[in-house]
Amino acid sequence: MAYNVKDVVANKPSRFTAGHRMCAGCGAPPVARHIMRALKPEDYAVVAGATGCMEVSTFIYPYTAWTDSFIHTAFECAGATLAGAEAAYQSMKKQGKLPEGDTKFIAFGGDGGTYDIGLQSLSGAMERGHDMVYVCYDNGAYMNTGIQRSSATPKFADTTTSPAGKVIPGKMQWRKDLAKIMVGHHLPYVAQTLGYMNFKDLYEKAEKAIYTEGPAFLNVMAPCPRGWGYPTDQLMQINKLAVETCYWPLYEVIDGKYKINYKPAKKLPIEEFLKPQKRFKHMFKPDNEWMIEKFQKEVDSRWQELLDLEEITNRD
Amino acid sequence: MTEINNNTPMEKLTPGGDIYTAGNAREFKTGDWRSIRPVFLSDKCKQCGLCFPVCPEDAIPVNKDMLREDFNYDYCKGCGVCSKVCPFGAIEMKEE
Amino acid sequence: MSIRERLSGNEATATAMKQINPDVVAAFPITPSTEIPQYFSTFVANGTVDTEFVAVESEHSAMSACIGAEAAGSRAMTATSANGLSLMWEMIYIASSLRLPIVLSLVNRAVSGPLNIHCDHSDAMGVRDSGWIMLFSENNQEAYDNTLMAHRIAEHKDVMLPLMVCQDGFITSHAIENIELVEDDKVKEFVGEYKPEHYLLNKEEPIAVGPLDLQAYLFEHKTQQAIAMKNAKQVILDVSKDFEKMTGRNYGLFEEYQLEDAEIAIVCMNSTAGTTKFVIDNLRKKGIKAGLLKIRVFRPFPVDEVAKSLSHVKAIAILDRADSLNAAGGALFEDVTSAMYVNNIHVSAVNYIYGIGGRDTKADDIESVYTDLLEIVKTNKIDNPYRYLGLRKEGDK
Numbered sequence: 001m002a003y004n005v006k007d008v009v010a011n012k013p014s015r016f017t018a019g020h021r022m023c024a025g026c027g028a029p030p031v032a033r034h035i036m037r038a039l040k041p042e043d044y045a046v047v048a049g050a051t052g053c054m055e056v057s058t059f060i061y062p063y064t065a066w067t068d069s070f071i072h073t074a075f076e077c078a079g080a081t082l083a084g085a086e087a088a089y090q091s092m093k094k095q096g097k098l099p100e101g102d103t104k105f106i107a108f109g110g111d112g113g114t115y116d117i118g119l120q121s122l123s124g125a126m127e128r129g130h131d132m133v134y135v136c137y138d139n140g141a142y143m144n145t146g147i148q149r150s151s152a153t154p155k156f157a158d159t160t161t162s163p164a165g166k167v168i169p170g171k172m173q174w175r176k177d178l179a180k181i182m183v184g185h186h187l188p189y190v191a192q193t194l195g196y197m198n199f200k201d202l203y204e205k206a207e208k209a210i211y212t213e214g215p216a217f218l219n220v221m222a223p224c225p226r227g228w229g230y231p232t233d234q235l236m237q238i239n240k241l242a243v244e245t246c247y248w249p250l251y252e253v254i255d256g257k258y259k260i261n262y263k264p265a266k267k268l269p270i271e272e273f274l275k276p277q278k279r280f281k282h283m284f285k286p287d288n289e290w291m292i293e294k295f296q297k298e299v300d301s302r303w304q305e306l307l308d309l310e311e312i313t314n315r316d
Numbered sequence: 317m318t319e320i321n322n323n324t325p326m327e328k329l330t331p332g333g334d335i336y337t338a339g340n341a342r343e344f345k346t347g348d349w350r351s352i353r354p355v356f357l358s359d360k361c362k363q364c365g366l367c368f369p370v371c372p373e374d375a376i377p378v379n380k381d382m383l384r385e386d387f388n389y390d391y392c393k394g395c396g397v398c399s400k401v402c403p404f405g406a407i408e409m410k411e412e
Numbered sequence: 413m414s415i416r417e418r419l420s421g422n423e424a425t426a427t428a429m430k431q432i433n434p435d436v437v438a439a440f441p442i443t444p445s446t447e448i449p450q451y452f453s454t455f456v457a458n459g460t461v462d463t464e465f466v467a468v469e470s471e472h473s474a475m476s477a478c479i480g481a482e483a484a485g486s487r488a489m490t491a492t493s494a495n496g497l498s499l500m501w502e503m504i505y506i507a508s509s510l511r512l513p514i515v516l517s518l519v520n521r522a523v524s525g526p527l528n529i530h531c532d533h534s535d536a537m538g539v540r541d542s543g544w545i546m547l548f549s550e551n552n553q554e555a556y557d558n559t560l561m562a563h564r565i566a567e568h569k570d571v572m573l574p575l576m577v578c579q580d581g582f583i584t585s586h587a588i589e590n591i592e593l594v595e596d597d598k599v600k601e602f603v604g605e606y607k608p609e610h611y612l613l614n615k616e617e618p619i620a621v622g623p624l625d626l627q628a629y630l631f632e633h634k635t636q637q638a639i640a641m642k643n644a645k646q647v648i649l650d651v652s653k654d655f656e657k658m659t660g661r662n663y664g665l666f667e668e669y670q671l672e673d674a675e676i677a678i679v680c681m682n683s684t685a686g687t688t689k690f691v692i693d694n695l696r697k698k699g700i701k702a703g704l705l706k707i708r709v710f711r712p713f714p715v716d717e718v719a720k721s722l723s724h725v726k727a728i729a730i731l732d733r734a735d736s737l738n739a740a741g742g743a744l745f746e747d748v749t750s751a752m753y754v755n756n757i758h759v760s761a762v763n764y765i766y767g768i769g770g771r772d773t774k775a776d777d778i779e780s781v782y783t784d785l786l787e788i789v790k791t792n793k794i795d796n797p798y799r800y801l802g803l804r805k806e807g808d809k
Contacts, residue, residue, distance in 0.1 A: 084480025
């Protein structure tokens, strides 16, 4: 059935409730809520959260914002924790200890809990082939502890552990390409997405990820107004610019075949994405044009690589 | 619904901090975080649906006829994301 | 009729796990416990058990997966040693705080560094305040029996705490000894089904596990754990009584060997107790009233019972197979002496750190401890209560 945002929001229950305590304008809750809506209403879910903004804001004793079962253990092990729950499900199902009906397993981790401290646990869970979806909501820094750089932080970004100083102009490394690391695990489904327009791309990818048998990975950009330094109401504009500049391409990899879901007719210059964000402010000072040039070059090269991968992996 | 609070004695707290009433965060109102409020101008609204999914607070109710209703100010934190995505100027931000 | 076998400690543990038939086992190999997941995965491969075996990529993930599995509503088990337990440390605390009755087989080994693969108890001592029930085992039979009793204790509604069964790396884990096994059907009946009240996979009642637990609640939740640990003592005794009915093998909080009329006594855990019994038998032939208190239940620590049991002796040596590096003495020494103190019982006590990194502790070493105790009784003097046994020093004879 074709996606209809009105139908989805009106007729599928919100499984990530109001009353959570994430910041006003946070990019993560709309993403998590819409992913949860991709579940069939009759299916049940066990959700795992890595320690991070989303986990500490959605499950503060005695309140939980999750209407499905939820488990949080620690920062670096959402993958393994959920893998254990999934193994229990397989075992108990096989032994006839559970009633009929499907249970789905979904983990949420920020880029800290996913790209960095949780990478091993994620890799293990994906490699072992548990029937689960791991969602990284990538806000490009350790926001929960106060905006420290992560391996997902873009180059030159000003963070509290990669401050733009007199000698060092922000983070000096390019960001890690986690989606491709996941593709290297030969998973049946890997996708990169974000909340764009009416959230069709996000919803359809979530649906595929959840209902593809075996491990699946979603990398979802989720802007952080506080960490990125933009007014809270700009969430969707930032998302749009990330897509239109090809900073955050929308693509999926199904059984190793790349498919780019959106190719801008005219790619916007990267400045458009960088300019509204205070974390890149120093790049716009006189004599710092080289930083923007370098950034543009990297974006171009990664975009070209993606185009090439699409071409190569779809050859007969 | 949730009978646990700062005065609950140890013996009445759930072991391990488990919560058996999933989704009870709804009882925790976040509307008082707001310093500006969105005002829904229903005559300008074309029910395009762009504001439905963007609300971080799930504070834009959509009824079974797939039409949005007025804001749920119990939860709206006043971020203004909805106002910015509305192509028809149907959501105005006003000081509280 | 019980089954007579010859098994190593690891094999005995794996056999108990097979008979328990847990829903999930998640484990990562580490010497000297590696054989346990090896044997167990063979049972899985041959369809002998219903278990889902999760071959995780680290011990941190092993405990994380056990937590996920146990919270989901299943029975989860694992095995590890030394650095494996160190890597699990964060999750060890989380497992107990979430009140998940996971059962872990800890094959004791020295924690690095420097790297050493042999027995001491530094791994176990590192988690002694983590809220896990800790049972120690002198030999393969006890490792097996403790494992069979583990779930009944851990899953009891007044307890709901994880439990580890300890045994000495290589000394018992790899030594093949005679053992009496319980029949499969009897084990199944004894262990019973796990029926948690609240669990993740119950779609009739979705739950949330592992909250952000702030100032208003964490204190109370930790104290609930403390109470559960106190409750565990009686539950252990009750389960042990049931176990005795089934097997004839009697277990308490600790074992007293020739202690009733003893004038001097050693307190120790695990395999060293076997050597000590041998020495006692020899000393008794010479008319020396030597005795032993072998701790089985280290957590919850049987404070009053231990103090009472030692109240009549004239001098005690507490043997710690892990140094606490605190300039004060080993962990067992601290526990025993403080148990005596709070019970207002004064007996001369001395601590020996021994067997570090698999250093062999021979009958002669144990005998030298009793000789020291006789000297203490005679002179009523202890020049240094924090001693080492079997350590090379300058000026040794």
